[in-house]
């Protein structure tokens with residue numbers, strides 16, 4: 251599929267016989283303005299540009315982004331005739347369970363296939379030098395963080411914590427020989443279209459069969475107090491999923507503080523005989539702090555293995571939906587769900603009329 255309709259200035263000059271050299275080199279300290287300038291250039295006409303630039307700065311601060319304590323990375327910058335045209339990070343996450351896998355991330359590039367190819371080559375060589383035989387990505391900086399290249403659903407504004415990129419990245423990555431590893435899905439869900447009968451039937455049965463079951467809504471200080479319970483459910487329920495890396499204590503702190511700092515979140519903890527069994531975490535995506543939130547992102551729904559397939563998701567959904575209704579919520583973004591997560595995809599598809607609104611692709615490259 252051809253995406254670029256107008257010839258670039260480079261293309262025009264090339265047809266006149268002018269040759270350009272793409273040079274990729276590790277980023278030096280003095281290159282940081284080029285690094286951020288490139289992003290400003292690529293998203294020059296995008297209303298989300300300030301938000302994207304700010305997000306990029308935050309990524310490099312361990313206080314906000316404690317994943318930096320266990321990743322090692324090298325940034326590369328591509329220049330064409332001294333002008334920055336692309337960037338990439340080669341990343342090793344010391345906590346990733348498969349020691350053969352390294353990552354690339356922070357991949358940003360002008361519509362330039364040669365620059366894309368050379369950047370990925372540079373990242374791959376850096377990883378191969380550290381014993382990695384497979385490169386996955388993009389991730390920033392690991393699979394718990396921003397993952398995948400947006401390949402479907404470009405009419406939606408960027409969501410906090412999720413990737414955002416121009417449509418041509420898919421073509422450049424595939425043109426550079428990268429193959430699909432997996433797609434991660436974002437569903438849009440209208441609370442007015444919910445399959446209430448099914449949820450209520452399953453939830454009623456679950457409540458009757460699990461007598462010690464209790465649900466609590468958490469916010470602010472109670473979220474912080476229940477940090478351990480949230481971390482336990484998160485790490486145990488998601489452990490079998492694609493790309494899982496357990497959250498460290500510091501990451502859990504940052505995650506919970508982030509939830510607690512935003513008002514209007516709908517966060518539920520399910521306990522059985524006072525032991526943590528399930529969580530449902532939704533944050534508002536509408537920006538105003540004063541007006542009631544009308545849209546939410548359901549970011550985490552997890553049930554510990556011993557209580558899975560016993561109706562707990564339905565119980566959590568039931569209460570979450572009631573809270574959505576009270577706040578006047580009109581739209582829920584359920585993301586990200588791995589396409590091979592059959593249980594979660596089934597729960598979502600049975601819960602309401604939904605559509606996959608956005609798709610994020612993770613790529614793989616075997617390293618020589």
Ligand SMILES: CC(C)(COP(=O)(O)OP(=O)(O)OC[C@H]1O[C@@H](n2cnc3c(N)ncnc32)[C@H](O)[C@@H]1OP(=O)(O)O)[C@@H](O)C(=O)NCCC(=O)NCCS
Nearest residue numbers: 550551552553558559560561562563564567594597600601
């Ligand atoms: C996905 C997950 C949350 C489902 O929870 P669960 O408690 O095992 O699911 P349930 O027992 O409530 O499902 C029982 C039945 O109720 C249905 N159900 C559950 N919630 C429902 C809802 N909101 N609407 C309609 N039906 C629902 C299920 O589809 C299932 O139907 P079936 O018996 O016809 O298959 C759980 O398996 C899990 O924690 N998985 C690992 C973590 C994960 O991958 N989370 C998603 C990414 S954030």
